[in-house]
Amino acid sequence: MKYVDKQGNALNIKDDSNFGKKDSDNTYIAAKDVLLTSEYDVTSSKHATIEGTNDHYYKLVEENGGLLTGSAPVKGEIDSVDDKVVTFVYEEIEKPVAPTTGKGVVRFKKQVTETKTEALKGYDDITLEGEVGKEFSSDSVNSTITELKRRGYDIVTNEFETKSKKIDSQTDADGQEPSQVYNVVVKERITTDTETKKVTRTIKYVKIDDSTGKEVEVENVQPTNTKTVEFTRNLTINLVTGLTTNGPWSEKQTFEEVKTPVLTGYIADKAKVESSEVTADSADIVEKIVYRKIGSGYRKFQME
Numbered sequence: 001m002k003y004v005d006k007q008g009n010a011l012n013i014k015d016d017s018n019f020g021k022k023d024s025d026n027t028y029i030a031a032k033d034v035l036l037t038s039e040y041d042v043t044s045s046k047h048a049t050i051e052g053t054n055d056h057y058y059k060l061v062e063e064n065g066g067l068l069t070g071s072a073p074v075k076g077e078i079d080s081v082d083d084k085v086v087t088f089v090y091e092e093i094e095k096p097v098a099p100t101t102g103k104g105v106v107r108f109k110k111q112v113t114e115t116k117t118e119a120l121k122g123y124d125d126i127t128l129e130g131e132v133g134k135e136f137s138s139d140s141v142n143s144t145i146t147e148l149k150r151r152g153y154d155i156v157t158n159e160f161e162t163k164s165k166k167i168d169s170q171t172d173a174d175g176q177e178p179s180q181v182y183n184v185v186v187k188e189r190i191t192t193d194t195e196t197k198k199v200t201r202t203i204k205y206v207k208i209d210d211s212t213g214k215e216v217e218v219e220n221v222q223p224t225n226t227k228t229v230e231f232t233r234n235l236t237i238n239l240v241t242g243l244t245t246n247g248p249w250s251e252k253q254t255f256e257e258v259k260t261p262v263l264t265g266y267i268a269d270k271a272k273v274e275s276s277e278v279t280a281d282s283a284d285i286v287e288k289i290v291y292r293k294i295g296s297g298y299r300k301f302q303m304e
Helices: 139-150
Strands: 002-005 039-041 049-051 057-060 075-077 087-093 101-111 117-119 126-131 153-158 180-188 190-208 215-217 225-238 244-246 253-255 266-268 276-278 285-293
Touching: 101 139, 126 139, 139 153, 139 180, 190 276, 225 253
Parallel strands: 002 087, 101 180, 190 285
Antiparallel strands: 039 075, 049 057, 057 087, 101 117, 101 126, 153 180, 190 215, 190 225, 225 244, 253 276, 266 285
């Protein structure tokens, strides 16, 4: 970057320690030996006022956004091997009177990706004001952050806590960005839960009552055979939007083959219950084995 007056003369800046490394031709280097197609942004180097040596003071001109005609823009892309030189133009002013009050602004942003943020809808900037040398009040900012947490947001970055709140003496012109800007970045809180579902296979053993011809349970000989398998899946819940997303159910499972037990004096209608695969979408299974007394007029079979 270069800082010149309206005649194109380089300004002699009193304290340029935060302007970057100074080259021999009064150019301040923002980045060196960068790759082609790299993006640059020197907006923060566009100072509204500058204090020069020997009690000279300057302000950025309004024409052409404060840039010299033919200057590179304040942000863009390195598209050639030629140096990009951003030149700001200033005009001399009388020595400014140090302000007694200062301004700041807190901006609320939502994290979209690891590297991208956007303005947080529903939350306007908070303008701060106070006496130079004192600290900005935290009340309105803390109140908003408390509300954000209650609504389900996590705080990613809170510059109002990490940066100094002491009000500086730099003049904050109306309509321009104040010198003290604090970004509060949040993200929607996502929680996880586990849902379970059980599938049961029941094998009931009954026999035909000779006197009534009705089915009765085989008491004290063969109890009901019950097996249960459990499936699980994860749920993700967005605490801000309330949106719940279901993950996949766990893998299918198998009910093993069960051979029909022998009941003395009786023959069963099935030699076994075949093995079966089930998923979380499967309904419960009920199998019934019916024993009939041998010699009741029913064909016998050899159980496996």
